Structure formats: structure tokens, C-alpha cells
Amino acid sequence: MSGAEDRAARAALTWLAEPGNRAVWTLVEETGAPAALELLLSGDVPDNRLRGAVSARLAAGDPRRMAEIALRRAERLGARLVVPSDEEWPRRVTDLAGLELDTAGRINFDIRPPLCFWVRGAWPLGEALERSVAIVGARAATGYGVNVTSEMAYAIGRDGWTVLSGGAFGIDAAAHRGALAAGGPTVAVLACGVDRPYPIGNSAMFEQIIETGLLISEWPIGAEPLRHRFLIRNRVIAASTAGTVVVEAAARSGATQTMSRVLALGRPAMVVPGPVTSAMSVGCHEILRSNPFARVVTSAAEVLEEIGHIGEYLAEPPRGPQRRHDHLDEETALVLEALPRKGSVTPEQLAAEARLHLRTVLRRLSLLEVAGLVTRTAEGVSLVPRQVPPDPPAERRTSAVPERSSPVSGQTSSVSEQD
Amino acid sequence: MSGAEDRAARAALTWLAEPGNRAVWTLVEETGAPAALELLLSGDVPDNRLRGAVSARLAAGDPRRMAEIALRRAERLGARLVVPSDEEWPRRVTDLAGLELDTAGRINFDIRPPLCFWVRGAWPLGEALERSVAIVGARAATGYGVNVTSEMAYAIGRDGWTVLSGGAFGIDAAAHRGALAAGGPTVAVLACGVDRPYPIGNSAMFEQIIETGLLISEWPIGAEPLRHRFLIRNRVIAASTAGTVVVEAAARSGATQTMSRVLALGRPAMVVPGPVTSAMSVGCHEILRSNPFARVVTSAAEVLEEIGHIGEYLAEPPRGPQRRHDHLDEETALVLEALPRKGSVTPEQLAAEARLHLRTVLRRLSLLEVAGLVTRTAEGVSLVPRQVPPDPPAERRTSAVPERSSPVSGQTSSVSEQD
Incomplete structure (x- = not known):
């Protein structure tokens, strides 16, 4: 064919x-x-x-x-269809092929991988989802939930991770907006055609997302956001990210359904607790009480730490640049290895040397720069000498290869500042 | 001797x-x-x-x-000294004899059982602690913490369980007061002499506690509430109850220390979550993140369910009176067995038949009555016929042998009513 x-x-x-x-x-x-x-x-x-x-x-x-x-x-709209044979096909969604849920109902039976994605936005889909965290939750979110979500998404976005959500009002919108505010990439997974992102009240936000991130959907252009499609869509949110955070959720809601998918996939299922007096936290506490693998998270740093257990993040505090280097992901390590010991090179030269796309090299260089491992000058890019490892700039020190902060000290300041 | x-x-x-x-x-x-x-x-x-x-x-x-x-x-004060050879010595504190903590410091080394208790209040100490739950937390509690604690202690007290705490301002006082409001027994474990309960600001509350519950202390009459004594006292709170709930706690505070004792003893360690933006919930979330055995609880019903895992409560919803009967604790079962199939007997006759103290029989009868298993008339006490099991009175249906409510539905109404 x-x-x-x-x-x-x-x-x-x-x-x-x-x-x-x-x-x-x-x-x-x-x-x-x-x-x-x-x-x-x-x-x-x-x-x-x-x-x-x-x-x-x-x-x-x-x-x-x-x-x-x-x-x-789609072509007129500037959208594209992405299929599994495309280079930009996201690898993680394939895990749905092996997923079996023993709870009853069609919605727990028809959970196979997507056949294709309709995509709006310039970024390659696979790359956008590679380092991604889903943040989901209630539409009828409280001020508490919206604040916590915005702060968390902002910090995760600033750390170079994609924030993925469902484009809905409430927690979803706060997640997208937090990431957008950080200048970070964000992906909205829709349950309708990407030509008519739902809800219309979020249209301006969707336009912003298309500029710097992606709108994606399994449903063809023109498809309506039917009620049952949100539940079908949720398996993609769970399967396409490195982990999922639920911030506020009513009992047995869409967000708790997404979390049950995340848990079934064995991905980090992270829960932000809230007041036990809040109906919007009942679903969150329900998940924590019924799933021993669900984890309490209270800050972006804790989210990145959880994801690190299965990803590129450090499980132990780094002791110096050589230690950091050891734990870099493969592409970043390739870029670092391609850099000459002395002198500088252009990103184009690096891309040729490392056999990576220029776009990839530029992204990795940004992270390495933030981590204090490389420096850019007018001549090009060069390694920072090991004997004098500079600290990463204080306000961005959780970026790229973060120090693992104490489980407590970091979170309060980062989350409560806005209150 | x-x-x-x-x-x-x-x-x-x-x-x-x-x-x-x-x-x-x-x-x-x-x-x-x-x-x-x-x-x-x-x-x-x-x-x-x-x-x-x-x-x-x-x-x-x-x-x-x-x-x-x-x-x-003590004698002049109406207080008494209770020692291990006394019938009223509480059995659970003996578990401290085998406790070893591998964290450093004298406070983790000198954790052996009490030598004696100084007690004010009429109730036998062992009986008071037999069905008891500790509720502990921050002195600088928020309105949220105080409300949740009062509601929870009220419901636990109404259910015939003793609420035990440390008599301090904040969460401790809210716990004692909630139990007092329910007409339930409450025990304050002090870190000073029972003649001078600390803090003085809670004096009226201490007077109330003496009337219906107990003030207890390991320290002799006249002892001052020195700072380090609170940490020594905490092991007794952890060891003398069937389980401990922490409602609000700052990071690495007295309450989190108590919880580490509870976890080391293998007792139910229950944590009420709160807003991640609240400094007073940081300790709670810290416990949940660092201890896989710590459990989220959001209501009194969930607390009693947790305690039930090691106590007399049902782990599964009861299907009828015969089922309930099967799961009763030993003393209650003895009382039930001593009742004649037909006709009625006096509590005194029952006590003789069951070889139990009259006081114990009276307590168990109250619970059985609430559970709809026995009825009292002018003639005495009689079994409720099995073929027509009456429902327990609706407003007290969680008493004695509660139906296990859904993990979600019960809690919101019971906790959020006051907000």
C-alpha cells in the first residue's frame, strides 16, 4: 500500500x-x-x-x-494527519495495545491505540510528547485548584517539559495557560475536530496554543465534541505522557477515569491533595485511598521527581557536572559529546557531527546552557570547563537537570507565593 | 515486694x-x-x-x-497512680518494649513503656484507651484544620470511641472539644503533672475532661511541662491508641514525630490532607509522600474503617445481623451469647452469666442496642429476634458496627456541613 x-x-x-x-x-x-x-x-x-x-x-x-x-x-487549515509510519508518531501511545482493564463497560474495552492524529501546530508531535506531563482536573475548579495548576504548569513549562491537557475550562485551561505564560510548549488533546476546538470560550487560548504548541485530535476535521468522546480521548492523555497529575476532581469524574488509565499503564499517577471539605478534591482523595501506587505531589519539583523515576530525571541529588552528564538523556548526551573539548562550533556543525536534526540540537543546547554545561558566544557554542562548574542561574535551577530539592522546603514557597 | x-x-x-x-x-x-x-x-x-x-x-x-x-x-486532688499490676493498666503501651527506631538521637532511643500513669478522672484507664483514636496536629492550626478536627472528633466520640490527644491549643483542643460535644469520652495525655495541666488557656476544657474523661501523665504531680517532655510524651499517644490521625502539621513537627512512632508500631497512621498552599498541611503531605503505609482519611467513617482493619470494625459491608454478630469483639460477643433466646434478663444477671464486670456489660449493651441487636424494656434486656432485624436509628447508624459507607459519599456531607 x-x-x-x-x-x-x-x-x-x-x-x-x-x-x-x-x-x-x-x-x-x-x-x-x-x-x-x-x-x-x-x-x-x-x-x-x-x-x-x-x-x-x-x-x-x-x-x-x-x-x-x-x-x-485540513490542508486549507494548515493541519496535518499523522499516522504511525510518520517519523513524528508519538511512541508512548503504542502501550495502549497491551492494556487490559478488568472493569466492565465498552469504555474500558475499546482502549486500543489511535489510528491517526489530526494535528495543528508546527512542532513535530513525537518530539512534543516525548518530555510531557499531563495535568488534568475538574471543569468546575476552585480558585485553589486554578492557582495550584497555573503555578505548577508554569514551573513545568519553564523546565522544558510539555504540559498536556484537554483544553477544557477549569484545571485544563489553567494548565495550558500556565505553560503558555512560561513560554513553554503545551498540547491540547481534543475530543472533536481540530478545526473547531471545544469549548468556544477557550478560543483565544487555542489560537495561542497553535502558535507555540499543538492542538491534536483522533477525530477528523468537522467532528463534534460528543459527550462519550471525552472518555475515549482520556486514554490518549494518559498514554501519551510520561505521567499525569490530577489537581482537582469530583468523585468518579472524567479526571479520575483518566487516572485509572494512567495507573493501568503503570505510569506515574500524581495527585494534588486539597481540603477534605472541598467537593472538588473528593476525587483526588478517592484515588489516593484506593490506589497504593497513586502519589501525593505538592509542587512542580515533586512532579518532575516522580517522572524522573522512569525518565531522565535524577533519583538522587547530583554531586557535580560529571554526575549530571552521566544522567542526561541520549540526545542531550550526543550533543554534549559532539562538542569539541576546546573552542566553539556552530549549531549546524553540531547537528552534522551528532547526526541530529538542527531543531533537536537547538532544544538540547538550551537545556545544556541552563544546566551550566555549555555556553554560547558570538563564535558559537562551547563546553564550560569542568574544573570550574558554574551554578545554574538561581531562578532557573530546576531546569533541565534539576537539583532534587528537599521534599518539603521547595514546595511551599513555589506554590504559596501567589496566595 | x-x-x-x-x-x-x-x-x-x-x-x-x-x-x-x-x-x-x-x-x-x-x-x-x-x-x-x-x-x-x-x-x-x-x-x-x-x-x-x-x-x-x-x-x-x-x-x-x-x-x-x-x-x-494526688490523693488530695482526687488523682491516682496506675501501675502495670493494676487491672486498669492499658495493654497497648507494652508494645513500646519491643520498639526499635534506627534514626539517631536519645529521643528515638529512650522510647520504652511508661513505668506508671498519674490519672485524674473516674473512668478505668485501660477501658478508656481500649477503643481509642488519637487525633493530633499543629498548635497554630487553621480554621480548616479546627473545623475538620471538631467534626471528626464529634463523629468518633458519638460512635463510642475515645478521642485521645495532647491537650494543646489548635488541633488537640479541637479534638477534645469535638468529643466532649458528642458526650463522648476524651483523654488528654499531658507532659506535666496532672495537677497543673498545660496550657493554662485550656483550663476550663481540662475541667470538663476530668468530669467525663481522663487527664493522664507519666510525670508526677508538680512536674513542669518542659519542652523535651512533649516529644517523650508523644510515644504514649502513639502507643496507647488503636490508631492516630494527624490533621494539620508543619514540616518536621511534634505531630509528624508522633506519626513516625505510630508507623514504627505498625498502627494505623492516618493523615488528613489539606491545601498544598497551606504551611500547616506540609507535614501531613510529607508523611504521605515518605511513608507508603500512611493512609489518607477524609472523614470519621474512614478513620473507623482504618482502625477496623486491626480492630473490631468490619472490613466488608455487613449483610445482616448474623453477619454483624460474627464480627463483634470478644466481650460484646460474650454479652450477646449470655442473653437468653427468649425473655429478658437484668444487666446484673448478664454480668454474672458472661463473667464480665457490670460496667463492661453496660457499655457493650449500649453498643448492641445501637446496632439493633438487643432491646431494653422495663423487665430487662432481651435479644431482638433475628427474622426481623430493625435498622439502627438513622442518625446513629455508624455506631458500634457501622455499615461501611462508600469511600466518597459519606465524607463530604459529614465534613463540609459546617463550611
């Missing part, structure tokens, strides 16, 4: 059946997307429920034609 | 060295209190530090004489 055929078939399949559908995903895995589409259109489907859903959908239009329209509209 | 000699020696020993002292306790275990006192007075002590402390103390007076004075003053 050609790349274009695969793309068109995936777009059509997503229009035909809701994302995550187990039978559709299995068919695509076995036969490829074009053959799977062919099979569904022929009605030769073993799954009765799926056959019924498909024939109902076929009455509304021809999937191939709808996909064509959606792809054309 | 005679009982009076043992009592006098224990009183003298407590005047001579701070309670919890490992060397003193070991001597008393090996030789008995009078011989241990003799040994300490003779200066024939292997422990250099102890020998030094004793000789310094001897300069202040004769321990035997001081004990005599203290015992006489």
Missing part, C-alpha cells in the same frame, strides 16, 4: 468507528488500514456490534469521500 | 529519670521497681549517662520523699 492510501484509509476508519475500537484496531494491525477499511465497507465483519455501528454510519455518507473532504479541509 | 512499695518506687523512679529511659525500664523489668530504685540511689549503675543524670537529680531532693509528697498531693 502507498503512504497516501494508508493515510486516507485511517482517516476514513476514524470517521467510520470511534477511535480505540478494539476490533477495528486489530483488523488494521492484521491486514493494514486499506484492507481493514475494505472489509468494514463490505460488511464482512465478525463483530456484530461493529457491523451494526458501521452500517449505521454508512447511511450518513461514504467514508472515503468524507476522509477526502476532511484531508482537504 | 508489696503493691504500695512498687507504686512508691515507680513514682520515685519517674521523678528521678525521664519516662521512657531504656536503662531504667530494663532495670525495673529485671529486678522490679524497688530494687531498681535502690540500685540507682546506690550509684551502682552501669550506664554512665544515667548515673550522671541521677546524681544531678538527687541534688534536688530525696526521690522517696518526693514520691511520698506527690502521692499525698
Whole structure:
């Protein structure tokens, strides 16, 4: 099959059946997307429920034609379709392939990986999600929840991590806005077409997100934000990030559902506690009481520490630059190794030497600079000599390779400043 | 040795060295209190530090004489000295004998069981502590902490459990007052003589506690509330209750020290979370983050559920009276078994039949009555027939053998009503 055929078939399949559908995903895995589409259109489907859903959908239009329209509209909008064969496909969502939830209901059964993503924004999707944290929570958030979320997202964004959320009012919006304020990248995962991000009240924010981050959705251009789609969408929030924080959540709400996905995936499930007198913290405490693996977090530093347990962050306080160097992620280490011992080079030379994209090199250099390992001058980039390791600038010392702060001292000041 | 000699020696020993002292306790275990006192007075002590402390103390007076004075003053005050050979000695504090803490410092070394308790109040000490929960926390509590504590202590008190605390301002006082408001028993564990309960600002409350509960202390009549004594006292709070709740605590405070004792003893260590923006909740979140066995609790029902894991409470929702009966504690079961299938008996007859104290029988009958298992009439007490199990009165349905409420639904209403 050609790349274009695969793309068109995936777009059509997503229009035909809701994302995550187990039978559709299995068919695509076995036969490829074009053959799977062919099979569904022929009605030769073993799954009765799926056959019924498909024939109902076929009455509304021809999937191939709808996909064509959606792809054309996407192009006009500056949006793109990302499929698994693309270099920018995010690797983590594949973990949904092996996920089994023993709780009942279709919503816990149809949790397979996305077939494709519709994307608005310039940044490669995989790169945007590689170092990402989800922050989710109640739409009817309290002032407490909004303040804590903004502060946390700001600090996480300033630390070079992508803040991902669902674009909703309340905690979601506070998370996106906090990251935007930090000049950090943010990704909104929608449950409708990226042409009509929902809710409309957040339109100005969505425009800002497109400029520096991404709007993404599994649903084709034009798709409506139907109620059940938010629950389907939540598995992507859980699966595409290094960990998820819930700030405020009502009992048994969308946010607690997202957290159950996070826990099932074995990713860091982080919970911000709140007053036990607040209905908006009941869901948070419920998660803490019912899941031994859910962890209390009270600050961005603690969030990054949790993620560090499975990621690039340090589990122990660093003792010096050589120690930091040892714990850098692979790409950053490549950039560092490509730097000459003496003298300076241009980023372009570094990219060629390290065999990395220039964009990647520039991002990693920023982090290394913040960490005090490299310095930029008019001549180019050079290593900071090891014998005199400069401290990272005080106000950005949690960036890139943070000192692990004491579990207590850091958090109060960072969170309570605004109160 | 005679009982009076043992009592006098224990009183003298407590005047001579701070309670919890490992060397003193070991001597008393090996030789008995009078011989241990003799040994300490003779200066024939292997422990250099102890020998030094004793000789310094001897300069202040004769321990035997001081004990005599203290015992006489206690008698005038209506206070009494309780020693391990007394029937009312609380059984749980003995667990301190086996406790080892690997953190450094004398305060983690001298954690042996009390030698005696000075007690004000009519209730037998062991009975008061048998079904008890400690609620501890910050003196500089917030309105949030005080409200949550009052509500929780009220509900625990109404449920027939003793609320134990340290008599301090803030969370401690809110705990005692909540229990008093419920007409429930409450016990204040002091770090000074029971003749001069500290702080003076709580004097009216202490008077109330003496009327319906107990003031207790390891320190003799006249002892001052020295700073280090509060930390020594905390091990008794941890060891004498079925579990401990911390409501608000600053980082590394007295309350977090108490919780570390609770965790070391393997007792339920329960933490009420709060806003991450509140300095008074930092200690609470610190405990939750650093101790996998610490549990979030948000209501009295959850506290009683946690205690139930090691006590008489049900871990599963009861399905009917026969099921409830199966899970009753031993004394209650004895009372129930002593009741005739038909007809009624007097409490006195029951006590004789069950071989229990009348007081115990009366307490158990109250609980059984609340649970809808027995009924009292003019003729006496009789079993409620099994085929028609009446529901417990709605407003007291968590009493005695509570239905286990959903982890979420109960708490919000019970805690947020006052806000």
C-alpha cells in the first residue's frame, strides 16, 4: 500500500468507528488500514456490534469521500494527519495495545491505540510528547485548584517539559495557560475536530496554543465534541505522557477515569491533595485511598521527581557536572559529546557531527546552557570547563537537570507565593 | 515486694529519670521497681549517662520523699497512680518494649513503656484507651484544620470511641472539644503533672475532661511541662491508641514525630490532607509522600474503617445481623451469647452469666442496642429476634458496627456541613 492510501484509509476508519475500537484496531494491525477499511465497507465483519455501528454510519455518507473532504479541509487549515509510519508518531501511545482493564463497560474495552492524529501546530508531535506531563482536573475548579495548576504548569513549562491537557475550562485551561505564560510548549488533546476546538470560550487560548504548541485530535476535521468522546480521548492523555497529575476532581469524574488509565499503564499517577471539605478534591482523595501506587505531589519539583523515576530525571541529588552528564538523556548526551573539548562550533556543525536534526540540537543546547554545561558566544557554542562548574542561574535551577530539592522546603514557597 | 512499695518506687523512679529511659525500664523489668530504685540511689549503675543524670537529680531532693509528697498531693486532688499490676493498666503501651527506631538521637532511643500513669478522672484507664483514636496536629492550626478536627472528633466520640490527644491549643483542643460535644469520652495525655495541666488557656476544657474523661501523665504531680517532655510524651499517644490521625502539621513537627512512632508500631497512621498552599498541611503531605503505609482519611467513617482493619470494625459491608454478630469483639460477643433466646434478663444477671464486670456489660449493651441487636424494656434486656432485624436509628447508624459507607459519599456531607 502507498503512504497516501494508508493515510486516507485511517482517516476514513476514524470517521467510520470511534477511535480505540478494539476490533477495528486489530483488523488494521492484521491486514493494514486499506484492507481493514475494505472489509468494514463490505460488511464482512465478525463483530456484530461493529457491523451494526458501521452500517449505521454508512447511511450518513461514504467514508472515503468524507476522509477526502476532511484531508482537504485540513490542508486549507494548515493541519496535518499523522499516522504511525510518520517519523513524528508519538511512541508512548503504542502501550495502549497491551492494556487490559478488568472493569466492565465498552469504555474500558475499546482502549486500543489511535489510528491517526489530526494535528495543528508546527512542532513535530513525537518530539512534543516525548518530555510531557499531563495535568488534568475538574471543569468546575476552585480558585485553589486554578492557582495550584497555573503555578505548577508554569514551573513545568519553564523546565522544558510539555504540559498536556484537554483544553477544557477549569484545571485544563489553567494548565495550558500556565505553560503558555512560561513560554513553554503545551498540547491540547481534543475530543472533536481540530478545526473547531471545544469549548468556544477557550478560543483565544487555542489560537495561542497553535502558535507555540499543538492542538491534536483522533477525530477528523468537522467532528463534534460528543459527550462519550471525552472518555475515549482520556486514554490518549494518559498514554501519551510520561505521567499525569490530577489537581482537582469530583468523585468518579472524567479526571479520575483518566487516572485509572494512567495507573493501568503503570505510569506515574500524581495527585494534588486539597481540603477534605472541598467537593472538588473528593476525587483526588478517592484515588489516593484506593490506589497504593497513586502519589501525593505538592509542587512542580515533586512532579518532575516522580517522572524522573522512569525518565531522565535524577533519583538522587547530583554531586557535580560529571554526575549530571552521566544522567542526561541520549540526545542531550550526543550533543554534549559532539562538542569539541576546546573552542566553539556552530549549531549546524553540531547537528552534522551528532547526526541530529538542527531543531533537536537547538532544544538540547538550551537545556545544556541552563544546566551550566555549555555556553554560547558570538563564535558559537562551547563546553564550560569542568574544573570550574558554574551554578545554574538561581531562578532557573530546576531546569533541565534539576537539583532534587528537599521534599518539603521547595514546595511551599513555589506554590504559596501567589496566595 | 508489696503493691504500695512498687507504686512508691515507680513514682520515685519517674521523678528521678525521664519516662521512657531504656536503662531504667530494663532495670525495673529485671529486678522490679524497688530494687531498681535502690540500685540507682546506690550509684551502682552501669550506664554512665544515667548515673550522671541521677546524681544531678538527687541534688534536688530525696526521690522517696518526693514520691511520698506527690502521692499525698494526688490523693488530695482526687488523682491516682496506675501501675502495670493494676487491672486498669492499658495493654497497648507494652508494645513500646519491643520498639526499635534506627534514626539517631536519645529521643528515638529512650522510647520504652511508661513505668506508671498519674490519672485524674473516674473512668478505668485501660477501658478508656481500649477503643481509642488519637487525633493530633499543629498548635497554630487553621480554621480548616479546627473545623475538620471538631467534626471528626464529634463523629468518633458519638460512635463510642475515645478521642485521645495532647491537650494543646489548635488541633488537640479541637479534638477534645469535638468529643466532649458528642458526650463522648476524651483523654488528654499531658507532659506535666496532672495537677497543673498545660496550657493554662485550656483550663476550663481540662475541667470538663476530668468530669467525663481522663487527664493522664507519666510525670508526677508538680512536674513542669518542659519542652523535651512533649516529644517523650508523644510515644504514649502513639502507643496507647488503636490508631492516630494527624490533621494539620508543619514540616518536621511534634505531630509528624508522633506519626513516625505510630508507623514504627505498625498502627494505623492516618493523615488528613489539606491545601498544598497551606504551611500547616506540609507535614501531613510529607508523611504521605515518605511513608507508603500512611493512609489518607477524609472523614470519621474512614478513620473507623482504618482502625477496623486491626480492630473490631468490619472490613466488608455487613449483610445482616448474623453477619454483624460474627464480627463483634470478644466481650460484646460474650454479652450477646449470655442473653437468653427468649425473655429478658437484668444487666446484673448478664454480668454474672458472661463473667464480665457490670460496667463492661453496660457499655457493650449500649453498643448492641445501637446496632439493633438487643432491646431494653422495663423487665430487662432481651435479644431482638433475628427474622426481623430493625435498622439502627438513622442518625446513629455508624455506631458500634457501622455499615461501611462508600469511600466518597459519606465524607463530604459529614465534613463540609459546617463550611
